[in-house]
Amino acid sequence: MSAQEKVRPISGWSTLAFALDWNRPPRQQATSPFWFLASDQFRFQRTRADVYSTPLGNGALRGMHVADCNALAARLGWMPSYPTFDRNPLDLTREAAEAGMEAPAYVVERLKAQELRFAAEDPDAPENFPRVLTLWRANLLGSSSKGHEYFLRHVLGVEDAAVRNVEAEPDQRPTDVVWHDEAPTGKFDLFTTIDFRMNGSALYSDVVLPAATWYEKYDLSSTDLHPFVHSFNQAVPPPWEAKTDFDIFGRVAERFSELAVEHLGTRTDLVAAPLLHDTPDELAQPFGEVRDWKRGECEPVPGKTMPKLVPVERDYTAVYRKWRALGPLAEQLGSSAKGIPLKPTVEIDQLRAANGEIDGRPALTRDVHMCEAILALSGVTNGRLAVEGFKGLEQRTGTRLADIAEEHADVRITFGDTQVQPRKVLASPEWSGMESRERRYNPFTINVERNVPFRTLTGRQQLYVEHAWMLEYGEALPTYRPPLNVLGVVGTQLSGEEGRKELHVRWLSPHNKWSIHSEFQDNLHMLTLFRGGPVVWLSDVDAREIEIADNDWCEVFNRNGVIVARAVVSHRIPPGIGLMYHSQDRHVNVPLSEITETRGGTDNSVTRISLKPTHLIGGYAQLSYGFNYYGPTGTQRDEMVAVRKLLGKPVY
Numbered sequence: 001m002s003a004q005e006k007v008r009p010i011s012g013w014s015t016l017a018f019a020l021d022w023n024r025p026p027r028q029q030a031t032s033p034f035w036f037l038a039s040d041q042f043r044f045q046r047t048r049a050d051v052y053s054t055p056l057g058n059g060a061l062r063g064m065h066v067a068d069c070n071a072l073a074a075r076l077g078w079m080p081s082y083p084t085f086d087r088n089p090l091d092l093t094r095e096a097a098e099a100g101m102e103a104p105a106y107v108v109e110r111l112k113a114q115e116l117r118f119a120a121e122d123p124d125a126p127e128n129f130p131r132v133l134t135l136w137r138a139n140l141l142g143s144s145s146k147g148h149e150y151f152l153r154h155v156l157g158v159e160d161a162a163v164r165n166v167e168a169e170p171d172q173r174p175t176d177v178v179w180h181d182e183a184p185t186g187k188f189d190l191f192t193t194i195d196f197r198m199n200g201s202a203l204y205s206d207v208v209l210p211a212a213t214w215y216e217k218y219d220l221s222s223t224d225l226h227p228f229v230h231s232f233n234q235a236v237p238p239p240w241e242a243k244t245d246f247d248i249f250g251r252v253a254e255r256f257s258e259l260a261v262e263h264l265g266t267r268t269d270l271v272a273a274p275l276l277h278d279t280p281d282e283l284a285q286p287f288g289e290v291r292d293w294k295r296g297e298c299e300p301v302p303g304k305t306m307p308k309l310v311p312v313e314r315d316y317t318a319v320y321r322k323w324r325a326l327g328p329l330a331e332q333l334g335s336s337a338k339g340i341p342l343k344p345t346v347e348i349d350q351l352r353a354a355n356g357e358i359d360g361r362p363a364l365t366r367d368v369h370m371c372e373a374i375l376a377l378s379g380v381t382n383g384r385l386a387v388e389g390f391k392g393l394e395q396r397t398g399t400r401l402a403d404i405a406e407e408h409a410d411v412r413i414t415f416g417d418t419q420v421q422p423r424k425v426l427a428s429p430e431w432s433g434m435e436s437r438e439r440r441y442n443p444f445t446i447n448v449e450r451n452v453p454f455r456t457l458t459g460r461q462q463l464y465v466e467h468a469w470m471l472e473y474g475e476a477l478p479t480y481r482p483p484l485n486v487l488g489v490v491g492t493q494l495s496g497e498e499g500r501k502e503l504h505v506r507w508l509s510p511h512n513k514w515s516i517h518s519e520f521q522d523n524l525h526m527l528t529l530f531r532g533g534p535v536v537w538l539s540d541v542d543a544r545e546i547e548i549a550d551n552d553w554c555e556v557f558n559r560n561g562v563i564v565a566r567a568v569v570s571h572r573i574p575p576g577i578g579l580m581y582h583s584q585d586r587h588v589n590v591p592l593s594e595i596t597e598t599r600g601g602t603d604n605s606v607t608r609i610s611l612k613p614t615h616l617i618g619g620y621a622q623l624s625y626g627f628n629y630y631g632p633t634g635t636q637r638d639e640m641v642a643v644r645k646l647l648g649k650p651v652y
């Protein structure tokens, strides 16, 4: 379970964002494993998964590479994995129909015969490359992606990417995952960014769609860490070619549907969905035992020993029609948060009245309609649904809960309400707080004060996790782990150039003090407030040793890449640490590097995705996949870099 309840989407939001009102299940992916393969960082992983096993372990990870662990997680349904198979699922369902079989049974048969494979088992085969990416509200290359230079080289094919790493030796390579002699570069065909800043990702995109800013559109903002819903309001219309995000996606959907008449029509897709948190899937693989059907340790049974295989009919010509209206699954299946269904009834008619109708369904033709629908379908903004949801939870727990929401049973926050002032959200079973007029949100108060079981195997706050992989790492109970001995594996990161004073430091790239990730920093105020560009914090002790004075330009480098930044020398930084707040875009006042003769990169130029196998565990109670909730992180914080002073004047 995550320590805090982080980015738990309100249910109306997820229903609409993933089009669950029309089709289920959605395709969702954990990003770290996806990019670990797509950007070929797995080829540079030179330790095996069992390097951190305890001598008292059970050998569960013996001989496995981390990419092998990931392939196993895909095949056992622990983590989602897209593209899923090395064949197009539209073709697989057609072949199944021709063979007179149900698609899931057909796929299981082909997998068993080893005529079909999971794409994660051969990520460098061209048929398994991800080809198209549309980036929206994220700055992948300028901000978030760990291993920036690997992304440039392997995903985009940028020729002067600064990766200087060597690949795993034959005896360090994966055994299950296929190794290609040559690492592919430039896997993508089309990279689109939708943003209102010319950010680090837009710089490398094939297509940039200019987005309306926050005062040129209507939208909603509600985050996990503050208890309000805010509106965005249009002060002026978007200038020039800029469009609202809503209109951009709408127009792409419209054109796509037109083209689909000739190209795709109506087809049956097959979605391989992982074993999900807060569903009975949590009991699919009991006792923390790992059984691999591929090795004959069990039968491949969808939804039990492997992902669920769900045929979904897709009328590609109807995408735009569906985009413009609320689909019938909204009330037929309701929205589900933490396994508690919230079923709108009267809300559908209210939305018809507020938004108008299309084909008898509530219209979603404008951004404001979408805002109204999100607010109507969420317990945190609709007291009636919150009470209903708590009643559902009462039946499952046998304890009285509906009273928590009764105080605001008649509250129904509309978009108009949020335009008057930010509105405080209501207590709802989507969360675990007991907020009221007197009380702020705090996680798990319902569990502690009302005895609603925690969402763990035991129903209690649980420390012991008896899973084979946790036992193998000696981490079945929380334990202290010292920093990893990275240099012991990859060797020195110093340049070895004569007469240069260089020092190793441990690399920290925490969240920015003066911006939110890459936002709010590239304006004149912010650029004059601190030092007007990238800075690296060093301790006064370390700086003295390599003769770096405060505000000197320095180079930070390792096998992953290079950064050029000014030094901020401070006694507040402990010796042995280099700290760069995440993240400056590389085109904001970054000079050339001596080592690469190209522009020094971002804080993530020297990082790398490092997957921890135990984060891949799934299908086991609280260790089951949930979107934006549970899955592997990039764990970039055990990285070592070398630092030295930049010779001469900075050149741009």
Ligand SMILES: Nc1nc2c(c(=O)[nH]1)N[C@H]1C(S)=C(S)[C@@H](COP(=O)(O)OP(=O)(O)OC[C@H]3O[C@@H](n4cnc5c(=O)[nH]c(N)nc54)[C@H](O)[C@@H]3O)O[C@H]1N2
Residues within 6 Å of the ligand: 136, 137, 138, 139, 140, 142, 143, 144, 145, 146, 194, 195, 196, 197, 199, 211, 212, 213, 214, 245, 509, 510, 511, 516, 517, 518, 519, 582, 603, 604, 607, 636
């Ligand atoms: N090394 C290292 N890497 C990290 C982290 C770390 O601590 N260290 N932290 C990680 C974490 S926790 C996170 S959350 C990620 C964050 O990384 P990202 O999700 O990439 O965050 P931002 O840099 O804020 O990118 C958001 C982009 O969306 C744009 N944008 C904002 N509002 C709108 C809008 O209304 N419409 C459109 N179209 N665009 C908009 C902004 O201009 C900006 O370019 O980084 C991760 N990466």
Ligand SMILES: Nc1nc2c(c(=O)[nH]1)N[C@H]1C(S)=C(S)[C@@H](COP(=O)(O)OP(=O)(O)OC[C@H]3O[C@@H](n4cnc5c(=O)[nH]c(N)nc54)[C@H](O)[C@@H]3O)O[C@H]1N2
Residues within 6 Å of the ligand: 508, 509, 510, 511, 512, 513, 514, 515, 516, 517, 582, 637
């Ligand atoms: N101003 C601002 N606020 C933000 C954001 C932002 O970009 N800017 N981003 C938002 C987002 S999306 C997120 S996820 C949160 C993140 O907020 P936090 O989780 O607070 O993340 P960080 O600031 O990255 O890291 C916290 C501290 O962990 C320390 N640290 C690093 N490695 C270790 C270690 O091995 N052990 C221990 N004990 N400590 C370590 C770092 O030095 C840092 O001081 O912030 C949110 N708020």
Ligand SMILES: [Mo]
Residues within 6 Å of the ligand: none
């Ligand atoms: Mo984050």
